[in-house]
Amino acid sequence: MAAPVVMPYADPSAHHVSLGLDQPVSTGTTIMAVEYDGGVIIGADSRTTSGSYIVNRVTDKLTPITDRIFCCRSGSAADTQAIADAVKYNLQLLSIELNEAPLVKTAAHFFRQYCYKYRDNCTAGILCAGWDKRSGGQVYSIPLGGMCIRQPFAIGGSGSTYLYGYCDAHFKTGMNKEESIEFVKNSVALAISRDGSSGGVVRIAVISEDGVERLLFTGKDIPQYNTDM
Amino acid sequence: MANPFEYNGSAVVGMIGSGCVAIAADRRLGIQGQTIATTFDKIYPMNESLYIGFYGLATDALTVSSRLKYQLNLYQLRENRQIKPKAFMHMTSNLLYSKRFGYYFVEPVIAGLDPVTKDPYIATMDLIGCPMETKDFVVVGTCSEQLYGMCESLWKPDLEPEDLFETISQALMNAVDRDALSGWGAIVHVIEKDKVTTRTLKARMD
Numbered sequence: 001m002a003a004p005v006v007m008p009y010a011d012p013s014a015h016h017v018s019l020g021l022d023q024p025v026s027t028g029t030t031i032m033a034v035e036y037d038g039g040v041i042i043g044a045d046s047r048t049t050s051g052s053y054i055v056n057r058v059t060d061k062l063t064p065i066t067d068r069i070f071c072c073r074s075g076s077a078a079d080t081q082a083i084a085d086a087v088k089y090n091l092q093l094l095s096i097e098l099n100e101a102p103l104v105k106t107a108a109h110f111f112r113q114y115c116y117k118y119r120d121n122c123t124a125g126i127l128c129a130g131w132d133k134r135s136g137g138q139v140y141s142i143p144l145g146g147m148c149i150r151q152p153f154a155i156g157g158s159g160s161t162y163l164y165g166y167c168d169a170h171f172k173t174g175m176n177k178e179e180s181i182e183f184v185k186n187s188v189a190l191a192i193s194r195d196g197s198s199g200g201v202v203r204i205a206v207i208s209e210d211g212v213e214r215l216l217f218t219g220k221d222i223p224q225y226n227t228d229m
Numbered sequence: 230m231a232n233p234f235e236y237n238g239s240a241v242v243g244m245i246g247s248g249c250v251a252i253a254a255d256r257r258l259g260i261q262g263q264t265i266a267t268t269f270d271k272i273y274p275m276n277e278s279l280y281i282g283f284y285g286l287a288t289d290a291l292t293v294s295s296r297l298k299y300q301l302n303l304y305q306l307r308e309n310r311q312i313k314p315k316a317f318m319h320m321t322s323n324l325l326y327s328k329r330f331g332y333y334f335v336e337p338v339i340a341g342l343d344p345v346t347k348d349p350y351i352a353t354m355d356l357i358g359c360p361m362e363t364k365d366f367v368v369v370g371t372c373s374e375q376l377y378g379m380c381e382s383l384w385k386p387d388l389e390p391e392d393l394f395e396t397i398s399q400a401l402m403n404a405v406d407r408d409a410l411s412g413w414g415a416i417v418h419v420i421e422k423d424k425v426t427t428r429t430l431k432a433r434m435d
Contacts, residue, residue, distance in 0.1 A: 028262065028409075045435075047409070047435070049409045052235060052238075052371050052372075052408055052409045052410045053372075053375075053407065053408065053409075054406070054407045054408060054409055057406070057407070158262055162263075192434075192435045193264070193434055193435065194263060194264050195262055195263065195264070196238070196259055196261070196262040196263070196264060196409040196410050197262050197409055198435070199409070199433070199435030200435065224434060226267075227267065227414075227434055228267070228268060229266055229267055229268065
């Protein structure tokens with residue numbers, strides 16, 4: 001005989017959304033990295049959430065590892081910050097020992113070492129991108145399980161699910177700097193307009209032999225799509 | 230299974246001014262993180278001077294508003310007069326309590342003017358119909374804490390309709406800008422004794 005069923009979340013006093021500050025801080029996010037003819041362009045949104053509360057609306061998810069290698073972080077903010085710090089330290093030590101600038105491939109494989117070894121305890125989706133003398137601009141994707149793969153362009157984070165079609169349709173190899181910046185800016189803007197966990201401003205960095213140029217797009221400079229849907 | 234109150238995302242606020250009330254809401258319809266629509270209105274007019282907005286599961290908001298309108302239409306036919314906002318609040322409370330053990334996952338905000346005296350009225354209630362009437366403002370939403378903060382700081386008694394519009398708009402916009410599940414547009418209704426002014430706000434679409 002069935003007893004009257006009360007649904008699991010049916011306690012009226014307990015249904016309310018709490019502010020979410022007890023939930024892990026996540027950069028549910030949109031990140032992107034593209035190889036172009038002079039190096040790499042990387043881009044990201046700027047929203048950090050804890051549950052549904054936006055704890056930071058101007059986050060910088062483009063983290064320098066060396067002066068020509070950056071990483072884009074998605075997933076747990078704590079995990080990715082800790083891993084990025086560890087990789088940065090390892091690379092500094094290595095570059096002193098070898099007396100030359102580290103390779104992007106080396107940085108990416110350091111990321112992979114940590115992400116794979118601690119895969120059960122980490123939520124980290126990382127794009128490692130930069131420029132080195134041997135191979136020029138390179139983009140490596142290190143997703144959740146800890147694999148490492150080089151790609152001509154890579155997207156990541158919760159907002160990236162809305163970009164697969166757009167990016168496959170619009171990417172071309174050997175784009176110049178302006179075309180690549182437009183491609184990254186439009187993609188991140190599209191993801192921001194659909195994904196609740198992405199938003200704020202669009203941060204872009206251009207990494208080439210000459211150094212790192214940082215760009216910021218805010219407000220009206222971010223393309224608006226489908227505002228009337 | 231997700232929390233039904235956080236599934237679609239919403240924010241609704243009601244405020245009392247001098248001889249007027251205002252009710253405002255965001256316009257997003259989402260499925261958890263994904264935004265589906267930016268023109269999904271959560272505020273339903275029940276008659277010219279009585280509006281109700283809903284926070285919570287969108288499907289239940291549509292159902293409860295339909296059922297309420299049906300009950301209200303019958304009331305108006307039988308009584309041959311417009312309903313008082315307080316009576317409408319009791320009607321809503323009764324409807325929600327009738328589902329005491331199998332809830333509608335919504336919390337309403339009621340805003341209106343008394344049809345005879347034109348006194349302003351706002352109220353809210355929990356998902357099983359416990360009513361709360363206040364003299365200043367009522368807030369519900371995935372960003373209710375943010376809305377409380379904004380309203381407590383910005384609201385003053387006896388605001389004229391134009392000032393009330395500014396106040397409620399700023400309270401809503403800045404609260405939803407700190408919430409990942411609400412926003413993507415906003416709509417504000419200011420109800421005065423002889424007219425209702427409805428405006429959509431240009432808001433951040435992220």
